[in-house]
Amino acid sequence: MTKPETSERLVHVPLGERSYDILIGPGLMARAGGEITSRIRGRRAAIITDENVGSRYLDGLMDSLQTDGIEAVSVTLPAGEKTKSFDNLTNVCDVLLEARIERNDTVIALGGGVIGDLTGFAAGIVRRGVRFVQIPTSLLSQVDSSVGGKTGINARQGKNLIGIFNQPDLVLADTDVLDTLSEREFRAGYAEVAKYGLIDKPDFFEWLETNWREVFAGGPARIEAIAVSCQAKADVVAADERENGRRALLNLGHTFGHALEAATQYDSRRLVHGEGVSIGMVLAHRFSARMNLVSPDLADRVEAHLKAVGLPTRMDQIPGELPPTEVLMDAIAQDKKVKSGQLTFILTRGLGQSFVADDVPASEVQRFIEEMRPS
Ligand SMILES: NC(=O)c1ccc[n+]([C@@H]2O[C@H](COP(=O)([O-])OP(=O)(O)OC[C@H]3O[C@@H](n4cnc5c(N)ncnc54)[C@H](O)[C@@H]3O)[C@@H](O)[C@H]2O)c1
Ligand SMILES: O=C(O)C(=O)C[C@@H](O)[C@H](O)[C@H](O)COP(=O)(O)O
Numbered sequence: 001m002t003k004p005e006t007s008e009r010l011v012h013v014p015l016g017e018r019s020y021d022i023l024i025g026p027g028l029m030a031r032a033g034g035e036i037t038s039r040i041r042g043r044r045a046a047i048i049t050d051e052n053v054g055s056r057y058l059d060g061l062m063d064s065l066q067t068d069g070i071e072a073v074s075v076t077l078p079a080g081e082k083t084k085s086f087d088n089l090t091n092v093c094d095v096l097l098e099a100r101i102e103r104n105d106t107v108i109a110l111g112g113g114v115i116g117d118l119t120g121f122a123a124g125i126v127r128r129g130v131r132f133v134q135i136p137t138s139l140l141s142q143v144d145s146s147v148g149g150k151t152g153i154n155a156r157q158g159k160n161l162i163g164i165f166n167q168p169d170l171v172l173a174d175t176d177v178l179d180t181l182s183e184r185e186f187r188a189g190y191a192e193v194a195k196y197g198l199i200d201k202p203d204f205f206e207w208l209e210t211n212w213r214e215v216f217a218g219g220p221a222r223i224e225a226i227a228v229s230c231q232a233k234a235d236v237v238a239a240d241e242r243e244n245g246r247r248a249l250l251n252l253g254h255t256f257g258h259a260l261e262a263a264t265q266y267d268s269r270r271l272v273h274g275e276g277v278s279i280g281m282v283l284a285h286r287f288s289a290r291m292n293l294v295s296p297d298l299a300d301r302v303e304a305h306l307k308a309v310g311l312p313t314r315m316d317q318i319p320g321e322l323p324p325t326e327v328l329m330d331a332i333a334q335d336k337k338v339k340s341g342q343l344t345f346i347l348t349r350g351l352g353q354s355f356v357a358d359d360v361p362a363s364e365v366q367r368f369i370e371e372m373r374p375s
């Protein structure tokens with residue numbers, strides 16, 4: 001096994017027998033075989049990827065696995081949010097069973113959050129659970145979706161409505177691969193980075209306001225931002241793995257964001273997840289101001305930063321027409337945080353002072369959306 005780069009970072013997710021490491025840094029793809037064989041007994045693997053990532057990184061990963069004695073099959077799916085479907089779940093399960101992947105073999109998600117969520121779900125249900133490694137290749141998946149074990153697919157009724165908690169055995173975030181990510185997708189991932197600052201790390205948000213250009217440029221600031229994000233997520237997940245309380249904070253901006261994704265039929269030409277989160281976080285701050293929890297200046301500040309990096313911050317920036325507010329409210333009513341029919345939102349009392357509000361009147365939300373949406 002080749003030596004780790006000195007710039008490499010390790011974040012541990014302490015979850016008892018489900019604990020695992022997240023390795024972050026350059027050159028990890030070429031070491032994947034060694035990192036896997038040092039942790040997982042089985043010598044066979046199945047790699048699930050998408051066409052954009054597979055065409056660039058599948059061969060290299062296969063070579064690395066082969067060097068360390070792992071024999072692998074692969075399946076390449078179409079790229080994009082629509083891939084998180086029952087049809088593709090069936091396809092992936094079929095591939096795993098046909099290849100006779102056993103419980104101690106490894107299923108590898110090589111791609112962004114779409115591939116990670118779908119693959120993690122399949123790995124958790126095939127033979128009631130086989131080993132699962134995340135090799136996240138988008139910024140969003142390196143800072144968020146590969147960590148914490150939420151896996152699943154979308155349903156006709158809404159986003160991520162069918163799935164399971166299934167922690168990975170290992171996460172390998174090779175930061176070199178971010179060089180081929182489009183600027184738009186990098187920005188979308190950045191929304192989830194900024195989210196950690198807005199949840200409870202005001203110093204990190206301030207650091208991002210000053211250093212975001214370096215994060216976009218690559219190098220140590222980018223690795224630092226990814227490591228801080230993974231540590232922030234690991235801390236929340238370790239405290240509340242199954243979202244009985246504090247973990248809901250990671251949903252800041254998502255109640256609005258998921259409704260907008262559903263409203264655009266998961267059409268990535270109109271909106272991708274991180275963009276929905278960006279608009280959703282601004283709405284969550286504006287709604288907090290509306291509820292007299294914070295000054296509107298804070299919402300202006302959050303919007304100014306997200307705008308500066310080039311993210312959309314308002315519903316009127318989504319191309320095409322949005323459905324009526326009632327349709328958005330229907331999607332919001334399907335949110336997994338709803339309790340006894342009451343909406344739950346993540347609101348804020350200040351910069352980095354987010355909290356879970358589980359008594360938000362639907363009528364207030366509806367009125368607020370009416371005012372904020374394009375007329
Ligand atoms: N499970 C969780 O905790 C969690 C957290 C956040 C988001 N998510 C989910 O993650 C998904 C969004 O993830 P995403 O933003 O990674 O989307 P994605 O998986 O669709 O990836 C974005 C695009 O970038 C391409 N891509 C990925 N890596 C690349 C690379 N290195 N070079 C070139 N192209 C590359 C992909 O092919 C795709 O076209 C959503 O479904 C969202 O719900 C899940
Ligand atoms: O890990 C979590 O918990 C999150 O909420 C992270 C979110 O960024 C992510 O988009 C997640 O998939 C949303 O979860 P959901 O339970 O609202 O579907």
Ligand SMILES: [Zn+2]
Nearest residue numbers: 192254273277
């Ligand atoms: Zn998200």
